[in-house]
Amino acid sequence: MGETNAVMSPMQGSTDAAVTARVEALLGRMTLEEKIGQTILFTSSDTITGPTGARADLADVIAKGNCGGIFNAHGVANIRRYQDLAVKKSRLGIPLLFGSDVIHGYKTIFPIPLGEAASWDMKVIEASARTAAIEASAGGLNWTFAPMVDIARDPRWGRIAEGSGEDPFLGSAIARARVLGFQGEHLGADHSSILACVKHFAAYGAAQAGRDYNIVDMSERTLREVYLPPYKAAIDAGAMSVMASFNEVNGIPVTANRYLLTRVLRDEWGFKGFVVTDYTGINELVKHGIAADEYIAGKEAMLAGVDMDMQGGVYLDYLKKMVDRGDVSVAEINQAARRILEVKFKLGLFDDPYRYCDEAREAALSRTPEHLQAAYQMAFESLVLLKNNGGTLPLKLGGKIAVVGPLAEAQSDLLGTWSAEGYTHSPDSILTAVRKLNPNGEILYSKGCDVSSGDESGFEGAVKAVENADAAVLVLGESADMSGEAASRSSISLPGVQTKLLERLKKTGKPLVIVLLNGRPLAIERESSLADAVLEAWHPGSKGAEAVADTLFGKCNPSGKLPVTFPRNLGQVPIYYGEKNTGRPFDPANPCEKYKSKYIDCPNDPLYPFGFGLSYTTFEYSKLRLDHKTLDPNGSIIASVEVTNTGEREGAEIVQLYLRTHSGSVTRPSLELKGFQRVTLKPGERREVQFRIGESDLVFLHSDMTWGTEAGPFEVFIGPNSRDLQSEECVFTVAPGRQ
Numbered sequence: 091m092g093e094t095n096a097v098m099s100p101m102q103g104s105t106d107a108a109v110t111a112r113v114e115a116l117l118g119r120m121t122l123e124e125k126i127g128q129t130i131l132f133t134s135s136d137t138i139t140g141p142t143g144a145r146a147d148l149a150d151v152i153a154k155g156n157c158g159g160i161f162n163a164h165g166v167a168n169i170r171r172y173q174d175l176a177v178k179k180s181r182l183g184i185p186l187l188f189g190s191d192v193i194h195g196y197k198t199i200f201p202i203p204l205g206e207a208a209s210w211d212m213k214v215i216e217a218s219a220r221t222a223a224i225e226a227s228a229g230g231l232n233w234t235f236a237p238m239v240d241i242a243r244d245p246r247w248g249r250i251a252e253g254s255g256e257d258p259f260l261g262s263a264i265a266r267a268r269v270l271g272f273q274g275e276h277l278g279a280d281h282s283s284i285l286a287c288v289k290h291f292a293a294y295g296a297a298q299a300g301r302d303y304n305i306v307d308m309s310e311r312t313l314r315e316v317y318l319p320p321y322k323a324a325i326d327a328g329a330m331s332v333m334a335s336f337n338e339v340n341g342i343p344v345t346a347n348r349y350l351l352t353r354v355l356r357d358e359w360g361f362k363g364f365v366v367t368d369y370t371g372i373n374e375l376v377k378h379g380i381a382a383d384e385y386i387a388g389k390e391a392m393l394a395g396v397d398m399d400m401q402g403g404v405y406l407d408y409l410k411k412m413v414d415r416g417d418v419s420v421a422e423i424n425q426a427a428r429r430i431l432e433v434k435f436k437l438g439l440f441d442d443p444y445r446y447c448d449e450a451r452e453a454a455l456s457r458t459p460e461h462l463q464a465a466y467q468m469a470f471e472s473l474v475l476l477k478n479n480g481g482t483l484p485l486k487l488g489g490k491i492a493v494v495g496p497l498a499e500a501q502s503d504l505l506g507t508w509s510a511e512g513y514t515h516s517p518d519s520i521l522t523a524v525r526k527l528n529p530n531g532e533i534l535y536s537k538g539c540d541v542s543s544g545d546e547s548g549f550e551g552a553v554k555a556v557e558n559a560d561a562a563v564l565v566l567g568e569s570a571d572m573s574g575e576a577a578s579r580s581s582i583s584l585p586g587v588q589t590k591l592l593e594r595l596k597k598t599g600k601p602l603v604i605v606l607l608n609g610r611p612l613a614i615e616r617e618s619s620l621a622d623a624v625l626e627a628w629h630p631g632s633k634g635a636e637a638v639a640d641t642l643f644g645k646c647n648p649s650g651k652l653p654v655t656f657p658r659n660l661g662q663v664p665i666y667y668g669e670k671n672t673g674r675p676f677d678p679a680n681p682c683e684k685y686k687s688k689y690i691d692c693p694n695d696p697l698y699p700f701g702f703g704l705s706y707t708t709f710e711y712s713k714l715r716l717d718h719k720t721l722d723p724n725g726s727i728i729a730s731v732e733v734t735n736t737g738e739r740e741g742a743e744i745v746q747l748y749l750r751t752h753s754g755s756v757t758r759p760s761l762e763l764k765g766f767q768r769v770t771l772k773p774g775e776r777r778e779v780q781f782r783i784g785e786s787d788l789v790f791l792h793s794d795m796t797w798g799t800e801a802g803p804f805e806v807f808i809g810p811n812s813r814d815l816q817s818e819e820c821v822f823t824v825a826p827g828r829q
């Protein structure tokens with residue numbers, strides 16, 4: 091029997107001082123081995139999310155106090171058993187953390203994070219994370235390996251699906267919303283507050299050639315201005331764990347990168363939580379080529395600032411020896427154990443190691459009507475209407491509609507990558523949802539082809555169905571396993587013969603609507619030209635099919651906007667909004683001009699730009715103006731614009747504000763998103779939308795790599811996306827003395 095009852099008195103509140111006192115008291119009673127035990131994280135055998143499986147001696151390791159946490163264990167009964175081993179068998183009964191990848195839902199699955207980002211709606215994104223936290227904590231978990239905030243600008247990279255797209259401003263806002271959703275106002279506030287783990291620090295999304303785990307090599311300027319802000323936003327929002335990424339940054343793998351893990355994270359940003367590696371990240375330092383063996387790898391990681399070893403067993407095997415040899419100090423071990431114990435105290439695990447183990451709560455809080463409604467709302471707001479020629483959409487209810495394509499009957503694929511416990515329930519397919527919505531209609535179905543095979547034998551059946559219908563919905567795209575981890579693609583075209591099927595169906599002359607299910611931007615220039623309408627649905631989650639059907643038939647009016655650029659083809663990649671001018675900027679007014687930064691075989695502009703998305707109504711922007719032309723010290727400028735719903739039905743518009751720095755000591759992006767607001771307007775309704783611009787919006791890295799502002803001038807643009815912008819010469823400068 092462990093000395094559990096001797097461990098601590100009931101928590102005197104989770105104030106930092108109280109926690110610190112309790113941590114120090116506990117540390118003072120721990121042996122070196124027990125402190126090392128806190129730095130160890132192993133997977134359970136329930137789910138394996140990496141190259142190595144669960145240890146055979148896991149129960150023994152836990153009972154000896156040689157483990158600080160378990161991940162991938164699911165279900166209260168199962169987690170309780172693990173917790174019993176730690177609390178009742180080990181000498182001091184220190185409770186375990188239980189982590190898992192609750193990325194976009196636990197039992198109720200929300201759209202993939204890239205789809206959530208397309209909503210640009212921080213309230214529903216926070217609600218999504220909150221719902222996930224409620225269900226995951228009811229399932230015994232107290233730690234999620236989320237939010238994933240990696241900026242990504244290469245759609246070949248499969249994990250672009252897990253993040254918030256290409257922009258640091260939008261990505262930072264979403265990072266904040268997700269941390270608040272997972273942790274609540276403060277960590278451990280109640281038993282639905284779970285520890286957030288911001289990942290993958292850092293710049294994992296810049297993997298060269300979009301190939302997962304590949305090297306990352308970029309300037310300090312790009313790293314700090316584009317890739318780091320969302321991690322900092324998550325930490326500023328209170329995230330108390332950070333996951334080190336697999337990749338190297340500029341020659342040093344992050345798992346051994348003291349500059350990032352200590353200098354930036356701790357010294358500059360004041361991060362107080364703990365750093366955990368990614369799956370066997372320490373062991374992989376040997377393969378990276380910066381450690382001759384795992385002993386050295388472990389030393390490099392500990393000295394760089396890694397507190398917890400996920401699944402590698404390196405800290406378990408070697409930390410004691412490192413201390414004996416003087417390669418690592420007891421103080422460093424104490425620091426790592428302290429950070430982990432502080433989080434456990436804040437989570438309330440020392441007052442009640444089983445506070446997250448409540449079978450009744452588990453049964454009551456999974457897939458509740460409220461959770462499913464939240465998933466529906468998120469799914470609906472994630473949909474992006476990319477094309478709608480001649481009002482093809484919305485379709486008339488009760489008509490004769492053909493639903494074809496390899497994903498029309500897809501169910502689990504709708505859940506996308508990293509769908510946690512979503513497999514426990516099959517969502518409706520889009521075909522089923524369309525049928526349910528049209529009880530009096532005639533819905534013809536034919537698959538037409540598979541997602542990836544070259545088999546065209548189903549084409550004729552699809553042609554027949556479409557020929558007999560008034561219009562056709564083609565559900566095309568990628569299966570869930572074609573994005574996510576270790577799922578980079580060397581092509582971003584529609585897989586298989588899906589495009590050929592579309593070309594064949596085009597000959598029927600019937601209106602064609604594409605519903606795209608995908609985990610990344612796809613190069614759909616040809617498909618988009620052949621279709622009359624295109625609805626981007628990502629992998630939309632447990633209630634995605636209903637949201638798609640309701641949107642196709644006009645029950646809902648789509649409002650989503652792209653969080654990532656859709657290129658015309660892979661040759662344009664990397665392509666993102668706000669690219670710098672260069673010394674020979676391409677002039678769209680003179681496309682044939684030679685000696686300009688352009689391609690000879692393709693336009694520079696993307697197929698669909700960042701921030702783009704249509705509605706079933708139309709919006710007009712007018713009267714863009716600034717209330718000042720000079721930004722005074724500690725002052726601000728109000729930019730305002732009038733937005734009018736000029737269409738026939740109510741709709742929501744995401745009004746976007748961008749800034750352009752006309753000149754400075756360094757070259758700057760041609761546009762930077764600095765604000766967005768969602769407004770819902772009735773037909774004919776006009777509203778003035780205001781944005782406050784302050785000095786903090788103008789800060790960038792000077793040529794000497796110090797942060798600050800400069801005189802400008804700065805130009806303000808406002809509009810419905812990063813391309814169709816109004817400026818009307820709205821320019822301001824920064825008053826001297828504040829730069």
Ligand code: GLC
Pocket residue numbers: 139140191235289368369575
């Ligand atoms: C995986 C992923 C990471 C995940 C971890 C645990 O390799 O890179 O995102 O949180 O392992 O499953």
